[in-house]
Amino acid sequence: MLIKIRRPWELKESSVTPEPHFRQRRKLLQAAAAAGVGAAMPAIARVAPPKQGRRLSNVRDSEWGRELEPTDFDDITSYNNFLELGAGKRAPARNADKLRTRPWSIRVNGACEKPGQIDIEDILRKIPQEERIYRFRCVEAWGMIVPWDGFSLGTLLKRFEPTSKARYVAFETLYDPEHLPGQRRNILDWPYREGLRMDEAMHPLTMLVTGVYGMELPAQNGAPLRLIVPWKYGFKSIKSIVGIYFVEKEPATTWAALQPEEYGFYANVNPEVDHPRWSQKYERRIGEGLFARKHKTLKFNGYAEEVAHLYKGMDLRKFY
Ligand SMILES: Nc1nc2c(c(=O)[nH]1)N[C@H]1C(S)=C(S)[C@@H](COP(=O)(O)O)O[C@H]1N2
Ligand SMILES: [Mo]
Numbered sequence: 001m002l003i004k005i006r007r008p009w010e011l012k013e014s015s016v017t018p019e020p021h022f023r024q025r026r027k028l029l030q031a032a033a034a035a036g037v038g039a040a041m042p043a044i045a046r047v048a049p050p051k052q053g054r055r056l057s058n059v060r061d062s063e064w065g066r067e068l069e070p071t072d073f074d075d076i077t078s079y080n081n082f083l084e085l086g087a088g089k090r091a092p093a094r095n096a097d098k099l100r101t102r103p104w105s106i107r108v109n110g111a112c113e114k115p116g117q118i119d120i121e122d123i124l125r126k127i128p129q130e131e132r133i134y135r136f137r138c139v140e141a142w143g144m145i146v147p148w149d150g151f152s153l154g155t156l157l158k159r160f161e162p163t164s165k166a167r168y169v170a171f172e173t174l175y176d177p178e179h180l181p182g183q184r185r186n187i188l189d190w191p192y193r194e195g196l197r198m199d200e201a202m203h204p205l206t207m208l209v210t211g212v213y214g215m216e217l218p219a220q221n222g223a224p225l226r227l228i229v230p231w232k233y234g235f236k237s238i239k240s241i242v243g244i245y246f247v248e249k250e251p252a253t254t255w256a257a258l259q260p261e262e263y264g265f266y267a268n269v270n271p272e273v274d275h276p277r278w279s280q281k282y283e284r285r286i287g288e289g290l291f292a293r294k295h296k297t298l299k300f301n302g303y304a305e306e307v308a309h310l311y312k313g314m315d316l317r318k319f320y
Helices: 008-014 022-035 120-126 153-159 198-202 254-258 304-311
Strands: 059-061 105-110 116-119 129-137 142-152 168-173 193-197 207-212 226-228 241-247 282-285
Touching (some): 105 120, 153 198, 153 207, 168 198, 193 198
Parallel strands (some): 105 241
Antiparallel strands (some): 129 142, 168 241
């Protein structure tokens, strides 16, 4: 059954006067939708709206986002990598209802003064959520522009008072083979794990994401809480996080453990360092089609000004 729904982002293309500026246009359209006008072309949803989908309250604009034209909501939520929900880009959206996102809490411990647990409802209610338009770049040479909602990871980490022994932060995804079909297969050492150096984790661009396009995050994108590190390849952006640990040594990460020659701990987007099996110089933008002109990949995914200093003196060919 096709369900006819109308959402602000779907009205984007029906805008009569093109505005140069995405945010302005979106505000206009939201106002139009609220007033019951501008519903020129109600769209048919290609993906079922997220089961637990609801609009996030009090999302504000962020100084950290970029003025970029975002990829369509449908593309962001139907072309995914999330091995717990199956292999292949379309499987995660298809299996989205297998991920139970409530109740959900995240334990934070290790080298810190105040180890503890935080519930996702507290994160949503008590931490102000910002919307940031970020570039997203997968190691497989495709990219998107995504309006993520969330907040800087550092604001959460500080509450747990990391000690001087906390030199890295490790992250862990939910382990629930009973419900997650991918975890019933032995394709990797579950659960999915990731890690950041402390200075990377505390950088304000590094984001814990709770939503996209002002909606609570769909399961296939890593509900209810996932990481986004905009200057790194997508695989660093671990989904459906249940554990955050302050550690002294560089933690093991899923992809580096699987294929150490292909995936490193740092995984900074870098057109000068190719993946052993393909070039990283260009990228395809999802939603533009297979035959559209490719985009030149930018060093640190376009965030060099903000983050290049973190890697001063490091050989990025060695620390890939
Ligand atoms: N738990 C978990 N997190 C994950 C993955 C995964 O399979 N499991 N895939 C990673 C990869 S390879 C990419 S490219 C991004 C995809 O994020 P998106 O589907 O929101 O675009 O999620 C990353 N986070
Ligand atoms: Mo990826």
